[in-house]
Amino acid sequence: xxxxxxxxxxxxxxxxxxxxxxxxxxxxxxxxxxxxxxxxxxxxxxxxxxxxxxxxxxxxxxxxxxxxxxxxxxxxxxxxxxxxxxxxxxxxxxxxxxxxxxxxxxxxxxxxxxxxxxxxxxxxxxxxxxxxxxxxxxxxxxxxxxxxxxxxxxxxxxxxxxxxxxxxxxxxxxxxxxxxxxxxxxxxxxxxxxxxxxxxxxxxxxxxxxxxxxxxxxxxxxxxxxxxxxxxxxxxxxxxxxxxxxxxxxxxxxxxxxxxxxxxxxxxxxxxxxxxxxxxxxxxxxxxxxxxxxxxxxxxxxxxxxxxxxxxxxxxxxxxxxxxxxxxxxxxxxxxxxxxxxxxxxxxxxxxxxxxxxxxxxxxxxxxx
Numbered sequence: 001x002x003x004x005x006x007x008x009x010x011x012x013x014x015x016x017x018x019x020x021x022x023x024x025x026x027x028x029x030x031x032x033x034x035x036x037x038x039x040x041x042x043x044x045x046x047x048x049x050x051x052x053x054x055x056x057x058x059x060x061x062x063x064x065x066x067x068x069x070x071x072x073x074x075x076x077x078x079x080x081x082x083x084x085x086x087x088x089x090x091x092x093x094x095x096x097x098x099x100x101x102x103x104x105x106x107x108x109x110x111x112x113x114x115x116x117x118x119x120x121x122x123x124x125x126x127x128x129x130x131x132x133x134x135x136x137x138x139x140x141x142x143x144x145x146x147x148x149x150x151x152x153x154x155x156x157x158x159x160x161x162x163x164x165x166x167x168x169x170x171x172x173x174x175x176x177x178x179x180x181x182x183x184x185x186x187x188x189x190x191x192x193x194x195x196x197x198x199x200x201x202x203x204x205x206x207x208x209x210x211x212x213x214x215x216x217x218x219x220x221x222x223x224x225x226x227x228x229x230x231x232x233x234x235x236x237x238x239x240x241x242x243x244x245x246x247x248x249x250x251x252x253x254x255x256x257x258x259x260x261x262x263x264x265x266x267x268x269x270x271x272x273x274x275x276x277x278x279x280x281x282x283x284x285x286x287x288x289x290x291x292x293x294x295x296x297x298x299x300x301x302x303x304x305x306x307x308x309x310x311x312x313x314x315x316x317x318x319x320x321x322x323x324x325x326x327x328x329x330x331x332x333x334x335x336x337x338x339x340x341x342x343x344x345x346x347x348x349x350x351x352x353x354x355x356x357x358x359x360x361x362x363x364x365x366x367x368x369x
Contacts, residue, residue: 072098074332076124076137081180082310082317083139085212085223086122086352087334089180090341093352095124097332117142117306117327119164120217122334122352125308125325129280139334140308140318140325141222144301149290151298152268152320155211155226155313161292165215172214176207177225177233179315181342185235208233208262220353226313227264233314234261265313268320271297280323306330 078091087093097103101114117123122141127133143157143164144150150159157164179185187208209228214221227233236259269277273289281288281299288300301307305324310316319325333353340347 072096073335075338076139076334078139081315082312083122083141084180084312084315085178085225086141086311087139087337088340088342088347091337091347092339093337094335095332096335099333100327100330103328117145117330117333118218119143119145119159120220120222120353122222123306123308123325123330124332124334125330128325128329129322137331138308140310140316142306143309144307146301146303146305146327148301148307149292149298150301150307151292151296152266153296155213155229155264155266157309158292158296158298161294165213165217169216170213173212174228175210175212177210177227177315178312179208179235180237183235183237185233187231187233189230189232208235222311222353224311224313226266227262229264229266232261232263234259262314265320267296269297269299273297273299277321277323280319282324304328 073094074097076093076095078087078089078093081089099114100117119142122139124137124139127136127138144159148159149161150157152158163170177185185208209231210225211228212223212225214223269289278285278288282302282305284300284302288302290298290300292298299307301324304327306327307319308325309318309320335352337347337350337352340350
């Protein structure tokens with residue numbers, strides 16, 4: 001009950017700081033009136049005479065909280081860095097579940113549909129495939145919708161033969177990659193001969209070089225990052241040393257995971273997409289593969305689906321590897337950051353979707369699944 005009270009207070013503060021638009025307010029009002037009618041029908045004693053006993057008050061409070069969680073807003077915590085720099089590890093966000101319509105609780109069936117998801121929106125969804133991630137919630141950005149042809153060319157997302165973000169609305173800067181807390185990264189050349197010499201000499205550079213790209217899609221502005229081509233990024237998750245809960249006598253970090261080595265994947269899909277990737281395209285399969293006018297391989301997104309990617313391009317496991325997200329798997333649209341473990345005050349009550357302005361990472365003045 002204390003967690004429920006804290007979440008409710010945070011939601012009230014968020015709503016006061018960022019009022020909803022008229023259309024969104026009308027949807028909530030209509031939905032609330034319908035839900036109140038259901039409560040009155042099934043819990044008639046809760047509203048009689050205006051005098052609540054303890055059990056009645058508690059019942060109404062619980063029912064109201066469940067209604068809010070099921071139909072209007074739900075709190076989520078960001079578990080990985082795949083959406084860095086837009087969303088940091090540990091960020092707590094509210095997701096607006098009513099934006100695309102209303103779903104029946106514990107079901108993927110949408111009984112009312114207000115509008116369809118659009119490009120540039122950050123959504124929370126149920127992982128769409130079987131395996132170790134089945135049943136988990138993922139958060140990614142939509143880059144293509146039903147009917148689109150999509151590819152990645154020289155690190156630019158190309159949709160229907162046009163860049164997702166027009167060149168005149170795109171700002172590129174080069175800075176160290178922003179990473180996860182507790183992870184130390186270094187870089188070395190990616191070319192085999194140079195890499196072999198650097199590895200033999202133990203030569204690395206602290207941090208990984210990244211290109212940060214501020215893009216505008218419609219009226220949404222956001223920042224992505226990718227490793228500079230020609231570099232290998234080796235990241236080691238550690239704990240210990242100064243400022244950490246675990247230390248050793250030397251004060252040096254204690255390594256507890258094998259390093260991961262990452263490089264830039266500038267182009268996608270491959271000329272011959274794998275059967276596993278095409279299995280994520282549902283019934284289309286091989287028919288999803290197309291050729292652009294310039295001869296590049298691209299994939300067609302079928303109706304009722306979206307294609308998603310993480311803003312942390314080379315650190316994200318997303319639709320490039322496991323396929324599409326059916327629209328009925330989308331839980332809602334990420335709305336607001338109500339708490340940030342890494343950069344609390346500058347990101348407190350920050351909208352996930354920055355409209356006609358700078359992206360969250362630019363506003364925070366920081367640069368890091």
